Amino acid sequence: MTQGDDPLERFLSMMAVERGAAANTLAAYRRDLEGAQAALGDLVRADGPRLESLSAHWSDLSAASLARKCSTLRQFYGFLVDEGLREDDPSPALPRPRTRRPLPRLLSREEVTRFLTVAEAEAESGEAPAVRLLALLELLYGSGLRATELVSLPLAAVPRDAPFLHVRGKGGQQRxxxxxxxxxxxxxxxxxxxxxxxxxxxxxxxxxxxxHLTRIRLFQLLRELAIRADLDPERVSPHVLRHAFATHLLEGGADLRVLQTLLGHADIATTQIYTHVDSARLIELVNARHPLARRTS
Structure with missing residues (x-):
C-alpha cells in the first residue's frame, strides 16, 4: 500500500486541505490514530467490540485526553464511511467520557497593571530587550493574540495608517x-x-x-517579568494574558460575537467560556434592562 492509499494518511490530508487543520492539530490526530492502531491492529476493519476494548488500554488517561482520542477516532470513522471505505460506523462503541471544560486561569486588572508598570519602567532604559518585551506584552494583552500568532508576525503586518494587524491564525485563517x-x-x-x-x-x-522569537522564549520572558513584578510566575503565560484580554473586554461590555471575531474562534461555544467571569454584571444588566424590571410588584 502506498502512502497515498493509506486511509490514515488520506484522512490527515483531508483534515489539512478541507478543514484547514494546523500542523500541531494534525500531529495530535496522527498520534491518536497510531496509538489506537498499535492497540487494535487494523483500524479500518475494527468492529464495535474491538473499539470497546480501548477502554482498558486508555484506563489511565484523564477524561480530557480520553475525550480527545475518541473524538479523533469518531472523525476518522466518519471519513471512512464518507469515502466508501466502510459501510458502517463502529464509533458509537467508543467510551464517552463526560468532561467539563476547565475555566481559564485569570489575572485581575490590578495584576495586569502591575505587570505593565514594571515592563514600562524597564523599557524607559531604551535597551532593545526591554523595549521588545513591552511591545510583546502590549500585543498579548491589548490585542489578544495567541503566542504562535504573535512571535511569527511578519514585519509587513505592522500597520502604517490603519490601526489593525493582519494575523494568520489557526488553520491558516486570516483576521x-x-x-x-x-x-x-x-x-x-x-x-x-x-x-x-x-x-x-x-x-x-x-x-x-x-x-523568529520562539514560543518557549516568550513564555520564559513573561515568567521572568512576573517575578520582577512580584506575581506568581506559575499564574502567568501568553495564554493567560489572552484570557485576560477577553475577560476584561467582556467585563467592559463587549459583545460576545465581537469577542469571537477578535479571538479568532471558529465556534462561539469556545468564546462562551468567558461569560462565567461576569455573572455579577449580567445579573445587574437583567435587573436594569429587562422589561419586567421596570414593573413594580
Whole structure:
C-alpha cells in the first residue's frame, strides 16, 4: 500500500486541505490514530467490540485526553464511511467520557497593571530587550493574540495608517486585529531599536537564526517579568494574558460575537467560556434592562 492509499494518511490530508487543520492539530490526530492502531491492529476493519476494548488500554488517561482520542477516532470513522471505505460506523462503541471544560486561569486588572508598570519602567532604559518585551506584552494583552500568532508576525503586518494587524491564525485563517494606541506606541519604540538577524522578515526576529522569537522564549520572558513584578510566575503565560484580554473586554461590555471575531474562534461555544467571569454584571444588566424590571410588584 502506498502512502497515498493509506486511509490514515488520506484522512490527515483531508483534515489539512478541507478543514484547514494546523500542523500541531494534525500531529495530535496522527498520534491518536497510531496509538489506537498499535492497540487494535487494523483500524479500518475494527468492529464495535474491538473499539470497546480501548477502554482498558486508555484506563489511565484523564477524561480530557480520553475525550480527545475518541473524538479523533469518531472523525476518522466518519471519513471512512464518507469515502466508501466502510459501510458502517463502529464509533458509537467508543467510551464517552463526560468532561467539563476547565475555566481559564485569570489575572485581575490590578495584576495586569502591575505587570505593565514594571515592563514600562524597564523599557524607559531604551535597551532593545526591554523595549521588545513591552511591545510583546502590549500585543498579548491589548490585542489578544495567541503566542504562535504573535512571535511569527511578519514585519509587513505592522500597520502604517490603519490601526489593525493582519494575523494568520489557526488553520491558516486570516483576521484583522485592532491595535490599541498604547500598543502602536510600543511597536514604534521597538521598530526604532529592533535587533536580530539582518534582513529578517519577522517583527520579532531571533538572534540565532533567520527565524523568529520562539514560543518557549516568550513564555520564559513573561515568567521572568512576573517575578520582577512580584506575581506568581506559575499564574502567568501568553495564554493567560489572552484570557485576560477577553475577560476584561467582556467585563467592559463587549459583545460576545465581537469577542469571537477578535479571538479568532471558529465556534462561539469556545468564546462562551468567558461569560462565567461576569455573572455579577449580567445579573445587574437583567435587573436594569429587562422589561419586567421596570414593573413594580
Amino acid at each position: 484583522m486585529v485592532p491595535v490599541s494606541t498604547r500598543a502602536r506606541q510600543a511597536l514604534s519604540r521597538w521598530l526604532a531599536v529592533r535587533v536580530g538577524t539582518p534582513g529578517s522578515k519577522f517583527l520579532f526576529p531571533s538572534r540565532a537564526s533567520t527565524g
